[in-house]
Amino acid sequence: MKALLVILLLCFANLGFAQEYSCSSFLEIEKDFSERLPMKVDEITTLVEFSVNCETKIVKYIKHLSVERSSLASGFQQRKQRQYLNVHCNKQGLASHGWSSADFVYDRNMGLMLELKATPALCASR
Secondary structure: OHHHHHHHHHHHHHOOHHHHOOHHHHHHHHHHHHOOOOEEOOOOEEEEEEEEEOOOOEEEEEEEEOOOHHHOOOOHHHHHHHHHHHHHOOOOOOHHHOOEEEEEEEOOOOOEEEEEEEOHHHHHOO
């Protein structure tokens, strides 16, 4: 999943994202990604959807893992949520700039494994 973060950061940098955090920047990224999806992120992760809702200021990712839920270590979901907040609540993170982010991660049987969220309110309460 680190590879996805690098890809997103490169896209944001190319659009001047660090200064802008605008709907038009996100829509440009969404258009670019839609042409390349599904995108293999790492050995087990595929990004299948990236969408932007400018009205609600939500960026949504849908990912599929090629493993079953039972293969994940105990505490996986809590660790991933903590890491997710660290990424999106830092000074350049989406939630620190008024946007919310949501990741929906499905297992190989298309069962929802994880729902990760970062919102400005969650960041403020940390």
